Amino acid sequence: MYIRALLLHLLLLALPTQAQHIHGPRLGFSAATQSAGGLFQNTSSLLPGVVLGYGMELPLHPQFVVMPELLWLRKGASVRNPAQQTRSRSAYNYLELPILVKVSTDAKPGGLFLTIGPSIGYYVSGSYKQWFNGELKQDFKYDLSQAENRWQFSAAVGMGTDMKRTSFEVRAQTSLTPFSATLQVQNIVYQLTFAWRIVPKPKEKAAEEE
Numbered sequence: 685m686y687i688r689a690l691l692l693h694l695l696l697l698a699l700p701t702q703a704q705h706i707h708g709p710r711l712g713f714s715a716a717t718q719s720a721g722g723l724f725q726n727t728s729s730l731l732p733g734v735v736l737g738y739g740m741e742l743p744l745h746p747q748f749v750v751m752p753e754l755l756w757l758r759k760g761a762s763v764r765n766p767a768q769q770t771r772s773r774s775a776y777n778y779l780e781l782p783i784l785v786k787v788s789t790d791a792k793p794g795g796l797f798l799t800i801g802p803s804i805g806y807y808v809s810g811s812y813k814q815w816f817n818g819e820l821k822q823d824f825k826y827d828l829s830q831a832e833n834r835w836q837f838s839a840a841v842g843m844g845t846d847m848k849r850t851s852f853e854v855r856a857q858t859s860l861t862p863f864s865a866t867l868q869v870q871n872i873v874y875q876l877t878f879a880w881r882i883v884p885k886p887k888e889k890a891a892e893e894e
Contacts, residue, residue, distance in 0.1 A: 704884060706741040710753065712877030718761040718774075718869040719858075731775060733758030735877050746791035751799065755780040759871040760810075772814040776826075776871070778805040782840055782857075799842040803857060807834035836871065837861050851879040 715730040737755030744750060757780040762773045784801035810826040828834060837860045844853030855875040862868045 705743070706881050706883055707739065708880040708882040710735060710737040710739055710755065710877050710879045712875055714758060714876075715874045716759045716761065717872050719872055720869050729761045729763045730874075731758065731760045731762040731773060733775075733873075735875055737780075739879065741786065741881075747788045749786040749788070751782075751784045751786045751801075753780075753782050753784070755782065757805065757873060757875075759805075759873055769817045770815065772812070774810070774812050776810040777808045778836070779808055780805040780838075782838075784840060784842075788846075793846055793848045796843065796845050797853075799840070799844070799853065799855065801840060803838040803840050805836045805838060805859075807831070807836065838871070842875075846879075846881065848883065849881050851881055853877050853879070 712735040714733040714735050716733060717729050717731065735755055735757060737753055737757075739751060739753035742750040742752070757778045759776045759778055760774040762771070764771045780803055782801060782803035784799040784803075786797050786799050788797040789795040807828065809828070812822065812824055812826065813820065814822040838857050839860055840855055840857040842853050842855030844851060844855075846852070853875075855877065857873045857875065859871040862870070
């Protein structure tokens with residue numbers, strides 16, 4: 685119910701703004717892990733994933749832009765234990781809504797930019813797999829029907845470059861709230877995304893009065 689209301693609200697907001705501002709789809713790859721520390725504290729258990737979504741650019745200044753996005757993002761971790769010949773994978777699919785500030789070094793396309801801001805995610809689905817000596821022993825999906833809280837707040841920071849029609853960004857994101865009451869770790873996701881920038885046509889000037 686909550687997720688449908690969120691999607692409907694975002695759609696209603698996006699429709700009138702798409703005709704006025706730069707917007708477009710996002711596509712990329714991600715590497716997720718879990719850590720009790722922070723960014724770059726645990727890079728040995730990365731879980732690969734795909735980033736899909738859509739975003740808009742709402743300029744407040746030629747070099748200062750508010751950039752809301754709606755992304756399908758995979759969180760979790762992949763853990764290996766060579767001594768015990770085990771490997772496990774915990775995958776959590778999130779619908780993520782980052783609202784970032786984009787600061788560019790140049791008002792014209794072709795320069796570098798930095799992004800920073802908060803993100804709110806909704807836990808949609810999850811699964812767990814475990815292998816022993818290369819043989820799959822456990823494979824199940826998490827039951828979220830009784831989950832008390834499926835929302836998670838995060839912070840993200842990134843850097844990239846944009847051209848007139850495309851954009852490329854490297855981003856790191858860490859959750860600010862623990863994944864669960866029993867599992868006191870942070871979800872961390874590193875992203876490499878490519879965006880198509882649909883640039884609206886300039887409005888035609890009104891005809892001069894005779």
